[in-house]
Amino acid sequence: MDKGTGVLMHRAEEGYTEQEYQYELENRMRNLLWTVSGDYELDAELDTASFARSKYISLYDAVKQGAFARYFSRDDFGMYLVKKLYLGAEESALMTLAQMCVDQAVIKKVTSERKGVATLRRKAFEDILERDFDRLAGGRHLIGRIKIAMLQEGIDGKYLAEKRVREQVEKLFSIQDMSDTMEVIEKVDEFYNQLVDTSFEKEHGDLQKVLSVGAEDLKAFDWQDFLNETAMEASMEELISQANSGLLPEEDAEERRRAGQILINEEAAQKMYSYIELHYGKSYLSELEQERQNRRICRGVHADCKLYFTDGIIHNCVRENNTYVIARRTWEMNQRFYRQNLRVARHNIAALGDILKRSLQARNESEQLPSSFGTIVPVKLWKVGRSEDNKLFIRKFQQHNSDYVVDVLIDASGSQRARQHMVALQGYILSAALSRAGIPHRVMGFCTFWDYTVLRRFREYDEDKEADWRLMEFTSSSNNRDGLALRAAADGLLNRSEDNKVLIVLSDGRPNDLVVNRPNVRNPAVYTGEYAVKDTASEVRKLRSQGIAVLGVFAGEEEDLMAERRIFGKDFAYIRDISTFAHVVGRYLKKQIDNMD
Numbered sequence: 001m002d003k004g005t006g007v008l009m010h011r012a013e014e015g016y017t018e019q020e021y022q023y024e025l026e027n028r029m030r031n032l033l034w035t036v037s038g039d040y041e042l043d044a045e046l047d048t049a050s051f052a053r054s055k056y057i058s059l060y061d062a063v064k065q066g067a068f069a070r071y072f073s074r075d076d077f078g079m080y081l082v083k084k085l086y087l088g089a090e091e092s093a094l095m096t097l098a099q100m101c102v103d104q105a106v107i108k109k110v111t112s113e114r115k116g117v118a119t120l121r122r123k124a125f126e127d128i129l130e131r132d133f134d135r136l137a138g139g140r141h142l143i144g145r146i147k148i149a150m151l152q153e154g155i156d157g158k159y160l161a162e163k164r165v166r167e168q169v170e171k172l173f174s175i176q177d178m179s180d181t182m183e184v185i186e187k188v189d190e191f192y193n194q195l196v197d198t199s200f201e202k203e204h205g206d207l208q209k210v211l212s213v214g215a216e217d218l219k220a221f222d223w224q225d226f227l228n229e230t231a232m233e234a235s236m237e238e239l240i241s242q243a244n245s246g247l248l249p250e251e252d253a254e255e256r257r258r259a260g261q262i263l264i265n266e267e268a269a270q271k272m273y274s275y276i277e278l279h280y281g282k283s284y285l286s287e288l289e290q291e292r293q294n295r296r297i298c299r300g301v302h303a304d305c306k307l308y309f310t311d312g313i314i315h316n317c318v319r320e321n322n323t324y325v326i327a328r329r330t331w332e333m334n335q336r337f338y339r340q341n342l343r344v345a346r347h348n349i350a351a352l353g354d355i356l357k358r359s360l361q362a363r364n365e366s367e368q369l370p371s372s373f374g375t376i377v378p379v380k381l382w383k384v385g386r387s388e389d390n391k392l393f394i395r396k397f398q399q400h401n402s403d404y405v406v407d408v409l410i411d412a413s414g415s416q417r418a419r420q421h422m423v424a425l426q427g428y429i430l431s432a433a434l435s436r437a438g439i440p441h442r443v444m445g446f447c448t449f450w451d452y453t454v455l456r457r458f459r460e461y462d463e464d465k466e467a468d469w470r471l472m473e474f475t476s477s478s479n480n481r482d483g484l485a486l487r488a489a490a491d492g493l494l495n496r497s498e499d500n501k502v503l504i505v506l507s508d509g510r511p512n513d514l515v516v517n518r519p520n521v522r523n524p525a526v527y528t529g530e531y532a533v534k535d536t537a538s539e540v541r542k543l544r545s546q547g548i549a550v551l552g553v554f555a556g557e558e559e560d561l562m563a564e565r566r567i568f569g570k571d572f573a574y575i576r577d578i579s580t581f582a583h584v585v586g587r588y589l590k591k592q593i594d595n596m597d
Contacts, residue, residue, distance in 0.1 A: 036062075036063050036066030036067050036070065036110065036114070054124070054127040054128075054131070056120060056123040056124040056126075056127055057124045057127050057128060059120060059124070060117075060120050060121050060123075060124035061124075063110065063117055063120065063121075064102060064103060064106060067106035067109065067110040068102050068105065068106050071105070071106060071109050071179070072105060072106075072180075072181040072184060073181040076181045076182075076185070077098075077102075077181055077184065077185060080185045080188075080189075080210070080211065081094065081095075081098060083210050083211065083213040084189070084192070084210055086213055086329070087200075087204045087210060087213065088200075088204065088329060088332065088333050088336075089192060089196075089197070089200065090196055090197065090418075091417070092417060092418050093141055093143060093192065093195075093196045093418075094188075094192055094196070096143055096147065097143060097188050097191045097192055097195075097196075098188055100143075100146070100147055100150060100172060101172070101175055101184055101187055101188050101191070102184070103150070104150075104172055104173060104175040104176050105175050105176070105178060105184050107121065107176060108176045108177075121154060122154060122155055125151045125154040125155050126155055128151055129148065129151045129152070129155070133148065134559060135557070136148050138557065138558065138559075141195055141196055142164070142165065142168065142195050143191075143195055143196070145161065145162075145165050146161075146165055146168050146169055146172065146195075148161075149161045149165055149166070149169045150169060150172060153169075153173075168191070168195070171187070171190075171191075172187075172191075174187075175187055185207070186207060189207045189210065199340070203336070272450050272451070272452065273452075275449075275450075276308055276449065276450075276452050276454065277318055278318050278319070278321065278323070279313065279321070279323045279449075280308065280310050280312070280313055280449075280454050280456070281310045281311060281312045281313040281314070281315060281316035281317055281318075281456075282310065282316040282317075282318065283308055283309055283310050284309055284310060284311055284316070284457070285309050290307070290308070290309070293307050293309075293488070293491075294306050294307055296491070297484070297487055297488050297491055298484065301483070301527070301535055302481070302483065302484040302487070304451060305451050305452075305453060305481065305484055306451055306452045306453070307452070307453055307455060307484070307488055308452045308453070308454045308455065309455050309457065310454060310455070310456055310457070311456070311457050312327070312456050312457075312458075312473055313327050314327050314328060314331065314473055326475070327473070327475050330420065330473075330474075330475040331472055331473045331475075333421060334420070334421050334424040334425070334472045334473070334474060335472050337421035337422075337424070337425060338424075338425055338428065338472065341425060341578065344578055344579050345425060345428070345429055345578075347579075347582070348429045348433070348578070348579075348581045348582040349429050349432045349433050349436060349582075350436070351582035351583070351586065352429065352430070352433035352436075352581070352582035352585060352586045352589075353432070353433040353434075353435075353436030353437050354436075355582070355586035355589070355590055356433065356434070356436075356437035356439065356586070356589060356590075356593070357436070357437045357438070359589075359590045359593040360404070360437065360438075360439075360593065370391040370393070370394060371391055371393045371394060371395040372390050372391055372392075372393065373393050373395070374393035374394055374395035375393055375394050375395070376392060376393050377392060377393060377394055380392045403498045403499045403500060404439050404440075404498055404500045404501075404502065404593070405439070405440050405441065405461060405493065405496045405498040405500070405501055405502070406434055406439055406440070406441040406442075406501075406502045406503075406504060407441065407442050407443075407444070407489050407490070407492065407493045407501075407502070407503045407504070408427065408430055408431060408434075408441060408442070408443040408444070408504045408506070409444055409445075409446060409485060409486065409489045409503065409504070409505045409506070410423060410427050410443070410444070410445040410446070410474065410505075410506045410507075411423075411445075411446065411447075411480055411482070411505075411506060411507035411508055412445035412446055412447045412456060412474065412475065412476045412477070412480075413446075413447045413448070413476060413477070413478060413479055413480035413508075413512070414447075414476055414477050414478055414479065415476075415480070415508055415510055415512070416476040416508060417476045417477075420474060420475060420476045422578065423474060423476070423506060424471055424472055424473075424474035425578065426506060426553070426575065426578070426581060427443060427445075427458070427471040427474060427506060428468060428469070428471035428472060429581055429582070430443075430504065430506075430553075430585065431443050431458070431459060431468040431471055432465065432468045433582070435464075435465035435468055436465075440461040440462050440496075440498070441459075441461060442457070442459060442460055442461045442492065442493075443457075443458040443459050443468075443471065444456060444457050444458065444489060445458065445474060446480065446481075446482075446485035446488075446489075447476065447477055447478045447479065447480055448478055448479045448480055448481040448484075448513045449477070449478040449479070453481050453484050453485055453488070454478075455485065455488055455489070458470045458471050458473070458474070459471075461496070479512055479513045480507075480510070480511055480512060480513060481511065481513040481527055481532075482505075482507065482511035482532070482535075482536040482539075482567075483511065483527075483532070483535040483536045483538070483539040486503070486505065486536065486539045486540065486543065486550075487539055489503060490503060490543050490546070490548055493548060494546065494548070500549075500593075501547060501548045501549065502548070502549045502550075502551065502589070502592055503543060503548050503549070503550045503551070504551045504552075504553060504589075505550065505551070505552050505553065505568075506553045507552065507553075507554070507564070508554070508557070508560055508564075509552075509554060509560035509561065509562075509563040509564030509567065510560050510563065511527065511528075511532035511533060511535070511536045511567075512527070512528045512529075512532060513527035513528065513532065533563050533566055533567060536567050537566055537567045537568075540552075540567055540568060540569075549571075549592045550568065550571065551568070551571050551572065551573065551588050551589065551592065552564055552567060552568030552571065552572035552573070553572070553573050553575060553585060554572055554573065554574045554575065561574065571588065571592075572588075573585050573587075573588050
């Protein structure tokens, strides 16, 4: 670690003005990148936002990028990643593997020249392990446990792991002796095909097939814009996390309010609508209808927010930009995931649909009871004049009506990205089962970008079952303002004529919205953490008081279960395995049907 880096840490702790601090921080990090790489024209995305949480992680990232640029070809490595993503690779898993392999590729080389890097790396690894241990240990791939072992080895020089993890870690460590970019690429590709998607090579071909993806194929996949937008979104999510957990409880409310906000000027605010239209598709509402919705629904803590209703970029795109290409690619991947789980999906649709049909039929069945009038029962006529029992008749009593309507609301925020194929499948199973039972229903996904909560409509209440397949178009991005989305969904539900109304919410229990400060308006508080959970829970209680049965279907990490329970109370279903989806959700829906008047 150079002297300038030490000065930066000292100055950061003393305190600058925000503008001076950010300028000094980025300038020092870029100098560090240039010094290690030896290339003073090198340009790279630097993670200055995370510096407040861990200066070591941010600084080591600059060192790692600079070292890789010095000893290997960043362009060749980056182009491989883009081509792999173009063919449908899972972004988060591929990038995690790439970062781990880059670390191993440079560590011996850079520490032989700069001894201080070893100390910086160890401290960065300590911070990563402390911050991310639970997430890495509980991941659905083996990658998280491999990364834990790598971090432990970087801290203590040793690690503990089961046999299958040790085997992969040793393969990872072998990268330290590589000097050719193609060798590193081959190792990343091998890890991905073995640990993440074992069917990738069969469907798309080997590494040579990946590398043979041509310029014409990538022309529509505006990859530079894609990488920039991904980096921007990651920075926004980092700010959200900082607002949620980076401040101490005793800090004043004004500091907490500022922590999760991005300041924008009037010009940027005016461009918001165009950006939303470009990246989420045109709205199916007229400007006047949209404004009426905003005035009626965006009140209280959601004042100064806006709603945006769309059928999605695939159906109503302004132009075929990189977001459109990614949406189409995700659609294809969701369909592939469905085909891989075809038997389980069909079983769940049939089982859940039959549960709902039986419950509704039971409510329609009539019951015959003895009565003093109605249809006479001849065998009871002997009682006339011989008994005081005058119930010589039977009457038919009709059970409660089976007039039902359902709204399904799906969290489509960036926190769902790692499991978006599973969420798409769950949404499709639920929608197809409701169609099988003959229950009118609407399905929408929601996310929030800047001050717009985007409601993406997949199907309307009275459409045919063919509309259910549009759930395969599900994709996730940005943030989520759950309370406002619930209120907007219920607005349409309450206008339906059916007596019995049900709202099913598929979410991860983490309402989290980055607030955008617009000039000359009263801004809402930071919608994250405890504040967001309380507001969402309050909205659920309000809807139940209006006669809507609200059911939560949990599609997140186990650590967020408590928040989900606080939001939905006892009426939420936790799906641990897709094979149990019909049984678990069916039990809750059956209870709602049986309990409704």
